[in-house]
Amino acid sequence: MSSDAAKADRIRELMATEGDAVAENTRGFNEGRYESTSRLDDYEELKGEARSIKEDAIARLPELIEEVKETVEANGGTVYVADDADDANRYITELTAEERDADRLVKSKSMTSEEIEVNEALEAEGVDVVETDLGEWVLQVADEAPSHIVAPAIHKSREGIAELFEERFDPEDPPETAEELTMFARERLGELIEDADVGMTGANFIAADSGTMMLVTSEGNARKTVTATDTHVAVAGVEKIVPSAEEFAPFVELIGRSGTGQDVTSYISTLTPPVDSPVPDFEDDDEPLADGSGDDRDFHLVLIDNGRLAMREDEELKETLYCIRCSACSNSCGNFQSVGGHAFGGETYSGGIATGWEAGIEGLDTAAEFNDLCTGCSRCVPACPVEIDIPWINTVVRDRINRGEADPGQTDWMFEELVPDEEPAGLDLGTRIVGNYETLAKWGSRTAPIANRLADVGPLRALGERVAGIDRRRDLPDFASQSLVDWFEARGGAAVSPENASREAVLYPDTATNYVDVDRGKAAVRALEAMDVHVRVPDLPGSGRPPLSQGMVSTAAAKAEDVYAGLATHVDAGRDVVVIEPSDLGMFRREYEKFLPEASHERLADASYDVMEYLFGLLENGGDPAGLRAPTAGTGPVASGTRVAYHPHCQARTIGVGEHATAVMERLGYDVRTSDTECCGMAGSFGYKHDYYELSMDVGEPIREQFGDTDRTVVAAGTSCTEQIDALLGDAPMHPVQLVAPRE
């Protein structure tokens, strides 16, 4: 079995065994995030503040590391900067096993300690390691790995934990309810903590100017771990340092809200260790608690480099170091909600940002194992409290994987001659086919209907599945024999002359609209002209979205330059750019920032509009809604009248244009019910891939649950959403502009 097939099987298995528990928990966290952050008046400002604190701290990192060494040592602690995991483990085991002769070390939850695998190193030296976070402890008992960076055992059900405890501990009165299971664990762990010699914690933030560290917890185990033991070892990545404790504030407000949807976690410990608390003597417990034993405490801060300082020098991976491990990118991710961190993760980290961490710490090979689970839907972008462009990191890493794995001996020279991409020979064929979708669509349109007939032939689909990985259960796009550009020219161009127009606009003929779904392009022209807009539909290149989704960064960058060249004179002439396909508008507004000079990107981004956003703007500025189609005028496809079900496109939501369609439809009198599913699961080409077909359908499942038996007219703006909803509901939705445009 190929490694890809094995991966596909593993994903199917995880969906069956862990998918339900992961979905319930992550979707709950995600809803909590929306609710909790909506209670913050200054959410966006706080994110901006958090971002600049991290940017500044990482820029000054070497200096801050030196400062921390000085302040922690002045406080009476010790700092060790470990180059890598082995170095850290050597220091920690020498300290605990040799110097302290410790029998037991108790730990609070720390992903960095998972990263260096310190438990294994300590156990090899005969130290009993006990995880005291209840979720981590469950996994330690079950000998499993975390499936989520904040809630490590979300893949386990209450019943599963009850069975595990019964099997392992054989208690007289087996605990069953969440309360009983918690009290069972509290009691057992309480005893283990009392007898421990060393306490290990992580650190969420460290203030350079005081050596104060912040720990974000809810159970109280970190507090007990520190208080009950006289030796405190804190393990933290070097990127956790900020200049001072004042800078903790925005993170305190953001971290719980962004992750599990708590306004703040139960305990925010701000410790300047060694701490002053007396060490309770549980063996000789008749002595007064306040016996001055706090003075004998010992503190070691182990700062971990393990690739981080190199990431800091890597312009693309550097942003990863701003990550505060809140888990928002996991919880907001459609694929993660379906499979969890056991599939969508590497050696230690999981979720969207894991690609950056694993590429920087473990290397590209580890990142390559799960990187393609990021579909670029971008729903993590507004969720990230430090504004990391997580899809971009995934794209860059994909590009490096593409280039690194390219085998020059492979003989796809023929394809190399035919496709106009900028990528090296040897690139995986499926990747390349999707990345060159524009070229395929152009051929398809020219040779339709032969191409369409051939595309549906069974043996050819089987071949497509085997060679290019395109699942044969998916309908392939039906190419139109007349493109939108040709149709517009054939009809004689604009129906509203510039003299009689309220505005002038260029309707961008995106690849899908131009060659496949020409009807929505025609509807957009009618809607714009009904609002007195002078419309042009020039022949323009594709936006570069398909190659970008495959990590073909150079090809996408070349497209960006071509598109800008084709639009610049229009923009300079004061024409607006109206876009039907949200994923292409997303390119103009977001990704082109990476490809174009700043001024060019801003000019194009400012001049570009989603077609529904544009109609909304025209209506807001006094445009006459009578030109558009109200529900009463609807027959045929709008037979169900005023009731509409609308799925906003993922990338449209990220750039803030998901709701304009709702506003326009409501303005016209439609009753709109909106889907709250982050992404339909198709996400461009992702759902076409044979390995991910089931996963893609599972991600879209909430849409089927919400709209499956609706009598509402279903509308969706994205081409891939249209394909996916067709597959889920058995009926293809139309673009909202087709609903509101006047009939032909």
Next chain:
Amino acid sequence: MSLADRSTFKRRLDDLGVTVSEGPESACRDLIAEAAGDPAVGVSDAPLPDRVETAPTTADLRAAHTGVTDAELGVAEYGSVAIEADAAGTEPVSLFVDRHVVVLRERDLVPDMPDAFDWLGPKTREGSVDVVFATGPSATADMGGLVHGAHGPKEVHVVLLREDGETEDGGPAGTEGGDRDE
């Protein structure tokens, strides 16, 4: 502290399931006596009822149902109280018990989290300071449902003290604005 902060603080505590009792400093002992279960240990500058062991041994701490401590600060917008992990044992007394009774003076209430860290920042630079911002009881959702008392206290009670001579609406007694409907 403004009146708005006090009402925000109380509303947040209520959301968190934290009970509150209020009164002047002189009523402190009675308010603690009402809130504390048995046996109780305490480390506080406030006058404590006799039944609260104020010089507890580790054995007393282990046996205690209730721990009484002071809070250095309250954060109105979050319903958080700042506990200082000092040499007297405030941290273990607030942590290794089922019920934490925390005494907070109204004058130590600040509006929001940035105020709390503006208070904390200079203290961290002046000397070794260890502060835990506690918000509601200890909690976990790791066992298939939300449970209070994962490792720390299952219940929290705040005794909110105003200075003697100050009225409930915040003004000093006997002055203009102080003699409203107390």
